[in-house]
Amino acid sequence: MLITLKHFFDYPDLSPGMLTKLRAANVDTEKLARVAIKYNLHNYLRHKMPLLKGQVEEFKKAILEYPLHSVGLIDPPKILADLxxxxxxxxxxDSNxxxxxxxxxNNLLQPLITPEKLExxxxxxxxxxxxxxxxxxxFVDHWEKTGEVEVFVDGKFVGKGKSCGKKITAKNRAAHNAYEQVVQNLNVEVDQLCDETQS
Known part of the structure; x- marks a missing residue:
């Protein structure tokens, strides 16, 4: 609610759809898990989950590649966001x-994602x-068997993504890889057309 109010007053001209996307990016599981890591809150968590330490370390390494947000390419430990x-x-x-x-x-969540940085x-x-x-x-779903999702565009394989944690993360990774490949293919086609035109 607090983030919604801030965005509503900071960006009065933003459409309701964009305000919703902006709010979601600033309070989703990944964003909150990043806060936990930033302030080392995970060090104070009492638990009996032997795998958590490895998941936290993996998450800490992954966020280095995406300084602000990964837009669904990282699978954060939900317990960090819950914390x-x-x-x-x-x-x-306590304060009521x-x-x-x-x-x-407001201090905890800095830096907030702005409309200009919203991916x-x-x-x-x-x-x-x-x-x-x-x-x-x-999209071809092999997630139950291999943790992978494949993407075909016009019948051609263009990318795949893998995540043992969540199917949606695998799908996001597959889409990300496919997008890069499709853009590359389109650029090659444009270059070929330009070469043919110049010839």
Whole structure:
């Protein structure tokens, strides 16, 4: 609610759809997990999950590649986001004041993603590109067996993604890889047309 209010007043001309996407990017599981890592909150978590340490280390390495947000390419440990949500809830319960809670939350969540830095989800990005170019997309789901999702555009294999954690992460990675390949293929076609025209 606090982030929604901030965005509503900071960006009065933004459409409701864009405000929703902006809010989601600033409070989703990845963003909150990043906060937990930034402030080393995971060090205070009492648990009996032997795999968590490895997952946290993997997440810490992965976020180095995406300084602000990965847009679904990273699979963050949900418990880190839960930890930050619990902290925010505790601050609100303790202070019983939204203003005090906002002062803490606003600092915790920095840097906030702005409309200029808001990226499009890889699946949406791929669909938009292919729709614009009249290309047909097909996702082939092998996730249950191999943790992989493949992408075919106009019947040709253009990319795959893998994630043992979540199918949506595998699909996002597949779309990201496919997008890069489709753009590369389109650039090659344009270069060939230019060469033929010059000849």
């Amino acid at each position: 930050v949500e619990s902290l925010i809830g505790a601050i609100h319960s 004041c939204l203003d005090t809670t906002w002062q803490v939350v 499009v989800n890889p699946v949406t990005k791929l669909y938009e590109l292919c729709q614009k170019k009249g290309l047909k997309i097909k």
